Amino acid sequence: MLAKIKAFFSTHDRFAKHNGIEIVSIGEGEAVALMQVQDFHLNGADVVHGGAIFTLADFAFALASNSHNRVSLGISVSVNFINAAKSGILRAVAKEIGKNHKIGSYNVKVYDENDLVVADFSGMVYRKSGLVISQ
Secondary structure: OHHHHHHHHHHHOHHHHHOOEEEEEEEOOEEEEEEEOOHHHEOOOOOEOHHHHHHHHHHHHHHHHHOOOEEEEEEEEEEEEOOOOOOOEEEEEEEEEEEOOOEEEEEEEEEOOOOOEEEEEEEEEEEEEEEOOOO
């Protein structure tokens, strides 16, 4: 099932695709995604725009929370930007902190190529009754 969920998000999340984000792995309640920093990801200060970092973290959050094959939508998120990134590949690592039948809580850390934490993201999802992939 996880392979089908990975394939679904690889082809159906057009915003992640537009931003050049790729899925490295997806497991039960966890995921890893990468984004090669491009010129269009930079802000006026020549560092990676907070919105680009947020998008990478949010996509990893979506992968991890939907890995249980229940449509899960973010209802609350926060992000702390710890260090600036200017180039290279950013990696988002999402992990499930807790879940029940309706709510899930996740942490996502975004790292640069030197394993320096760029951002710390926390999110909560609401699990709908629908499936991501019909069985």
